[in-house]
Amino acid sequence: MSIDIYWRIGMGGDKESLRHPDKTRGDWDRVRPGSIAPGLRRGAPDGFTYLDHMADVARAAEQAGFYGGLLPSFPMTDDPWASAAALARETRTWRFMIAFQPGFLNPVHAARMSASLQRATGGRTVFNVITGGGGPAQLWWGDKVAHDDRYARTSEFLDVLRGVWDGGPFDFDGRFYRVEGGGLPSPLAAQDFPEIYFSGSSAAAIDAAGRHADYYLSWLEPFDQLARKFDAVREHCAKTGSPPPKFAVRVDVLARETEAAAWREVRRGWENVDDAAADGFLRGREGDSVGAARTGGFLAGASLRDPAGFTVAPGVWGGFSLLRPGPAFGLVGSYQHVAERLDDLIALGVDAFILAATPHLEEAYRIGEEVLPLLRGPHDLTAPDAPAALSAV
Numbered sequence: 001m002s003i004d005i006y007w008r009i010g011m012g013g014d015k016e017s018l019r020h021p022d023k024t025r026g027d028w029d030r031v032r033p034g035s036i037a038p039g040l041r042r043g044a045p046d047g048f049t050y051l052d053h054m055a056d057v058a059r060a061a062e063q064a065g066f067y068g069g070l071l072p073s074f075p076m077t078d079d080p081w082a083s084a085a086a087l088a089r090e091t092r093t094w095r096f097m098i099a100f101q102p103g104f105l106n107p108v109h110a111a112r113m114s115a116s117l118q119r120a121t122g123g124r125t126v127f128n129v130i131t132g133g134g135g136p137a138q139l140w141w142g143d144k145v146a147h148d149d150r151y152a153r154t155s156e157f158l159d160v161l162r163g164v165w166d167g168g169p170f171d172f173d174g175r176f177y178r179v180e181g182g183g184l185p186s187p188l189a190a191q192d193f194p195e196i197y198f199s200g201s202s203a204a205a206i207d208a209a210g211r212h213a214d215y216y217l218s219w220l221e222p223f224d225q226l227a228r229k230f231d232a233v234r235e236h237c238a239k240t241g242s243p244p245p246k247f248a249v250r251v252d253v254l255a256r257e258t259e260a261a262a263w264r265e266v267r268r269g270w271e272n273v274d275d276a277a278a279d280g281f282l283r284g285r286e287g288d289s290v291g292a293a294r295t296g297g298f299l300a301g302a303s304l305r306d307p308a309g310f311t312v313a314p315g316v317w318g319g320f321s322l323l324r325p326g327p328a329f330g331l332v333g334s335y336q337h338v339a340e341r342l343d344d345l346i347a348l349g350v351d352a353f354i355l356a357a358t359p360h361l362e363e364a365y366r367i368g369e370e371v372l373p374l375l376r377g378p379h380d381l382t383a384p385d386a387p388a389a390l391s392a393v
Helices: 050-063 080-090 107-121 135-140 147-165 203-212 223-240 259-270 275-281 290-298 336-346 360-370
Strands: 002-008 068-070 095-100 125-129 170-173 178-182 196-197 213-219 246-256 311-313 330-334 351-356
Touching: 002 360, 050 068, 050 080, 050 360, 068 080, 080 095, 080 107, 107 125, 107 147, 107 178, 107 213, 147 170, 147 178, 147 203, 170 351, 203 223, 213 223, 223 336, 246 259, 246 336, 246 360, 259 330, 330 336, 351 360
Parallel strands: 002 068, 002 351, 068 095, 095 125, 125 196, 196 213, 213 246, 246 330, 246 351
Antiparallel strands: 170 178
């Protein structure tokens, strides 16, 4: 049994630490004295770009033993497709998990673009298919399609993408897409189809994941709830006759040599939590995301007076969203305890992880050197293999 462990790259700036919410690396924030990646030298820009910083993170994660990295996509981030093409030149084996919403791309063009990236990198492209949480964030993209219809559109998109990739002429006449005589040229069609990590907690998402996913990807939740979610996916696949996907979890980690040291970091960050933002987080989010609604339910009754009140199980803490953008739940504790909790998730049926910590650069080394070697059990971490054919990059 092998376990693929990915890291995450901050695509919209990177906080200096969880302690200082107003200090952000990168030109997503105002470049000022003391800024890095980029920064100032004698009052003038130092010529270092944020892409240079992302390349540092990718190289650090590759050197620390991670299989690849997630490039997330939000309205306030760089585009992950363009960034992956640039960062591929900075690494040799690292795989790029590109997050995207299928509704905003033509599936035939996406097939050609993906196959070209596969060809250029020796097969290092991975898909993180997301379908969107509705509300203002979805309208930013100009997308007014209702929740379940978005998943139906995603499913059609992936049918077309794979159909075109598998060879032409390919015809498709669906509700959202129509293709006649589609297909890729032979050098592109010969590339391996990327693995699909599929996100979503609703019944519509589970149905689409059962049809298309290599990995069903979930945010971290209380472990018993996560187990029930995985069982629901397995049961749905059994009913439809499709093979069940593997399972993956997106996990933030705050690991230090001792439990006390880890919680000191949490409490130092907690001193800067904005009460109004925290109250809004606890009252619920805009949009129709079932996953976000589940998160809110798990934290019902949590008190802002004490960050420990956001703990739902030993080491499983739900306050990360108040210290940095992203999912609420993650793991807090000593190196040994965090490794044990990851092992518990593996025993639960998790086959892959997307880990993250703040800041991404230094913590890639910390987690790679201090936590991953402590994992135990009947499994091996997947060592990145050199692609069969590297391009000239």
